[in-house]
Structure formats: structure tokens, C-alpha cells
Amino acid sequence: MDLDAVADELYGLRPEEFVTARDRRARDARAAGDQGLAKAVGALRRPSRAAWVSNLLVRRQPEEVRSLLGLGEELRRAHRELDGVRLRRLASRQNEVIGALGRQARRLAASRAAVGGLTRVGAGGRVGCGPRGGASFGSRVKFGMRRDGPWVDGQRSPSCPTRIPCGR
Incomplete structure (x- = not known):
């Protein structure tokens, strides 16, 4: 899992689905031991x-x-x-x-x-x-x-x- 792939996936979702999916992906990265990725994913903003x-x-x-x-x-x-x-x-x-x-x-x-x-x-x-x-x-x-x-x-x-x- 890399940040570009996660961002591409998340920004393909509807805005109302974004935050839940982003938080889930950040948790997955944290559970996999990648704190840097988890922090970067967590910082992605929901699109207008x-x-x-x-x-x-x-x-x-x-x-x-x-x-x-x-x-x-x-x-x-x-x-x-x-x-x-x-x-x-x-x-x-x-x-x-x-x-x-x-x-x-x-x-x-x-x-x-x-x-x-x-x-x-x-x-x-x-x-x-x-x-x-x-x-x-x-x-x-x-x-x-x-x-x-x-x-x-x-x-x-x-x-x-x-x-x-x-x-x-």
C-alpha cells in the first residue's frame, strides 16, 4: 500500500464516503506498522x-x-x-x-x-x-x-x- 494508490482510491469515492474510507485506510496502515503512511493518509482532506x-x-x-x-x-x-x-x-x-x-x-x-x-x-x-x-x-x-x-x-x-x- 502506498500513498498515491490510497489517494487515487479515496478521491474516486463520493465525498460522503471519503472520511470513513480514509480513516479505515489510515488504521490499516497503522496496523501494518507504517506510521508515516498512516499519518499521510489521515491528513488527506475530503474533496469539496x-x-x-x-x-x-x-x-x-x-x-x-x-x-x-x-x-x-x-x-x-x-x-x-x-x-x-x-x-x-x-x-x-x-x-x-x-x-x-x-x-x-x-x-x-x-x-x-x-x-x-x-x-x-x-x-x-x-x-x-x-x-x-x-x-x-x-x-x-x-x-x-x-x-x-x-x-x-x-x-x-x-x-x-x-x-x-x-x-x-
């Missing part, structure tokens, strides 16, 4: 609803997410080169890609909600579990919710070097 749904998208639609990451690289290059024409074209494409990914994320959330994962999937892509609502899947959809940052298909995304926090 938005992070969980985004992670579903990354796991089930990795090619779509890769296209967004590639688009991000193109946008950074156009910014560095101060290419206004290309920036306008890419910005339009960015809106289309993010809109499509948001719709896919809503469909995934709705399909998991039918299985009992969420108690409410509302209009406008709002996903939530109670009176406080949830996160909007508009232009702020985030991808790759693993403990150390953005990942796609089991690989750390080189085009997204910053860490994205998973917990609330």
Missing part, C-alpha cells in the same frame, strides 16, 4: 463537491480535459508573444471548451446523484448537499483533484503546475 465532480470529469473524460490543458498552453504562448488576433480566437475557443466541460460535469454529477451521491443538482449547474448550495460549474471548473495538484489520467499535468486544494 466541486472538486469531486471535477475529478469525475478528469477520470471519465481525460481527452476532453487534455484539450483544455492544451488550450491553456496555447493561451499562455499567445500572451507571451502578445498576439492579439490569436488571443481573441483562443478566448472564444476557451469559452466553448469550458462550457462543454461544465455541461459534461453537470451530467456526471446528475448520474452520480441518481445513485445517491448528491442530494441536489439544481439549475445553472449548481451542485450541493444542503441549504448552502454548492459550486457553480461556469468558467471556474477545476480539474485533477489529487493530493498534490492537477492530474490527468494518472499523470501530473505539466501545463498546470500549481496546487489545487481539494478540501473545504
Whole structure:
């Protein structure tokens, strides 16, 4: 048992299943005598609803997410080169890609909600579990919710070097 495998397993669960499974895996590591792993597993944070749904998208639609990451690289290059024409074209494409990914994320959330994962999937892509609502899947959809940052298909995304926090 290693931390990456445990994190991958845990972040594949629905948020309401996460804490119980995390605590069980930490106990298993402690019982096996691996105190370092037990501590690291115990420190993993339950993903927010938005992070969980985004992670579903990354796991089930990795090619779509890769296209967004590639688009991000193109946008950074156009910014560095101060290419206004290309920036306008890419910005339009960015809106289309993010809109499509948001719709896919809503469909995934709705399909998991039918299985009992969420108690409410509302209009406008709002996903939530109670009176406080949830996160909007508009232009702020985030991808790759693993403990150390953005990942796609089991690989750390080189085009997204910053860490994205998973917990609330």
C-alpha cells in the first residue's frame, strides 16, 4: 500500500464516503506498522463537491480535459508573444471548451446523484448537499483533484503546475 494508490482510491469515492474510507485506510496502515503512511493518509482532506465532480470529469473524460490543458498552453504562448488576433480566437475557443466541460460535469454529477451521491443538482449547474448550495460549474471548473495538484489520467499535468486544494 502506498500513498498515491490510497489517494487515487479515496478521491474516486463520493465525498460522503471519503472520511470513513480514509480513516479505515489510515488504521490499516497503522496496523501494518507504517506510521508515516498512516499519518499521510489521515491528513488527506475530503474533496469539496466541486472538486469531486471535477475529478469525475478528469477520470471519465481525460481527452476532453487534455484539450483544455492544451488550450491553456496555447493561451499562455499567445500572451507571451502578445498576439492579439490569436488571443481573441483562443478566448472564444476557451469559452466553448469550458462550457462543454461544465455541461459534461453537470451530467456526471446528475448520474452520480441518481445513485445517491448528491442530494441536489439544481439549475445553472449548481451542485450541493444542503441549504448552502454548492459550486457553480461556469468558467471556474477545476480539474485533477489529487493530493498534490492537477492530474490527468494518472499523470501530473505539466501545463498546470500549481496546487489545487481539494478540501473545504
